[in-house]
Structure formats: structure tokens, C-alpha cells
Amino acid sequence: MKLIAIEEHFLTKAVEDEWKNVADSDDPTHKLHVGEIGNRLHEIGDTRLRLMNETGVDVQVLSLTSPSLHNLGPNSVPLARVTNDYVAEIVRKTPERFQGLAALPMAVPNQAANELTRSVTQLGLKGAMVCGRTREKNLDHPDYWELFDCAQTLGVPLFIHPQIPQKAVRDVYYSGFDELTDLAFSTFGLGWHYEAGIQFVRLVLARVFDRFPKLQIILGHWGEVILFYTERLAALNRVTKLDKPFIDYIRQNLYVTASGMFSQSYLQRSVDIIGTDRILFSTDYPYQYRPGREARTFVEATNLSPEDKEKFSFANWERLTRVSTK
Secondary structure (H helix, E strand, C coil), X not given: CCCEEXXXXXCCHHHHHXXXXXXXXXXXXXXHCCHHHHHHHXXXXXXXXXXXXXXXXXXXXXXXXXXXXXXXXXXXXXXXXXXXXXXXXXXXXXXXXXXXXXXXXXXXXXXXXXXXXXXXXXXXXXXXXXXXXXXXXXXXXXXXHHHHHHHHHHCCCEEECXXXXXXXXXXXXXXXXXXXXXXXXXXXXXXXXXXXXXXXXXXXXXCHHHHCCCCCEEECHHHHCHHHHHHHHHHXXXXXXCCCCHHHHHHHHEEEECCCCCCHHHHHXXXXXXXXXXXXXXXXXXXXXXXXXXXXXXXXXXXXXXXHHHHHXXXXXXXXXXXXXX
């Protein structure tokens, strides 16, 4: 059974250098990209392929790691082109092992849709990964509605990946311990996941899906908390003026993926809420890489039917990203 992992990251020296030159000096995310993880982010070749084979992954869908190009300025436009060209060339050389998601110049909103169109129709990428908020501008800001229209028209998904909360939020909620604990708490410990989930909730409340009903969003880590709070989110129905109940947007506009959280109970909870047609597989390489065939073993050990295992492993992704450029 083919196993496609859809949230598998990379980093280029050009992006890393631009982070150092331009990005907010208060953003400590770069401290997570060091040592073996840093080396694996930069390498897309024999080592990565060997580790894919070891864990049982047939295809990685490559995406630029967080915070992508969100905290940059106008230089993000040419940098997005260079980065997406780089991914497309890797896919062209090894299409049986790699696919790609575009990085977009979100700091220059009127160029984001153009780069998504180029990446999909000319480069063959499968959609885009965005990191929610761009500095102080949330993803539901009207500046990004052209991007949502473009993604809906192209029929490709937008993956909302976590990024670190802004400093003011970190200072209030994620500080007071040692430096490393503060960083972990505000990122992979918890902060990333609330940050990404809230961006999806904001899209619903801003009526983005009322305007673009076919727009499809992906959230990692089994839905970035929100699937586990669907009962509370449903209470928003009483005060909002949405076209549909909140749960309908979750079931019609959202896909979720594992992101290396190989939990059978989380998988079952996700299936109970959104069904087997909206679950996707991923390992979150290299952050969650573990030796052995754990990825494939996790899939094989599920209580899903053979048909639903195929949906989870590859079929849902292939259906979601079937691209038409007519």
C-alpha cells in the first residue's frame, strides 16, 4: 500500500539567511533548526530517501518549514519563486518519491495568488503551505481573500502550518521559565497548535467559507486542537450569523493530518468527527522522525477497513490534489 506523507519539511540556505537579515529579532524559532534536525531540513537526497525507506514512507510532500516567508518583506516575492522552482526541480527529477507545496510571499498579499497560480499551473505543485498570521495580520484579513479565491478556482488546498505566537502573547502565556522551556512551551509544546487552530476558527467566523465554499484547508496534528473542542465551538452558532452550523465548516472545508502523532485514539476521534474521507497521513519529518518502520506500522495497526486505510494512506490526498488547469 502506497504511503504518502504530506507534511514533510525542508529549509534552504537562502531562506535561512533572509530570516537572519530581515525577520523579527524577537522570533526565536530559528533555534529549533539546529544540529541533526537542521542538517536533515537542508538535505533532500540520499539520506532523506534512506530514512523514508526505513520508516516506510513512499512519497514526501515537501514544504518550507515554519515560519516560511511570513515574517519577511518585499524580498519574499523573488525568494518564493526561487524556493518553489527548487522544489519543482526536485519533484521533476524524482516524481515517484517527492511532491511539493508552494511557499507564498504572504507579506506582499497581492502577489500571493500570482505565485500560487504559477506554482500549480506551471510547476505542478499541489497547493501551498501558509503559516497563518503574517506578523500582526491574521489569515482572515481581506488582503488574503484573493488568495482564497485563487485556491478555490485552482482546486488546491492551503495547509495552515503553526508558527510561534507573537512576542506579546508569548510574554503573557508562555514565559516565566528558562529560555529553552519558554521556547518549547510556545512552539511544539502547545503554542504552535493553538496559534494554527485559531487561524482556522477565524476563517470560519470571518465568513471566508461562506464566500468561498469549496476552499479546502488542512491542519496538522489532528486538527490543531479544534477537533477536540467541536462541542464548545458549536456554541458560537448562537451569536454568529454564519450560513451554516460551525461543525459543517469543519466537515466540509477541513482536512486533518497526523503530523507524526501516531495515536490510535486521536485517529479514531478524528474519524468520529469528520469521517474517513478527510484524514491524511504525515510524519512531520524531520521533527518527528523516529527510526524503524513506525510510520507504516501505525497505519497497518489501525482499526480502519482496508478501503479506509487506503484513503488515509494516499487516496484522500490524491483525490484532494487532483489538479485541472483547463
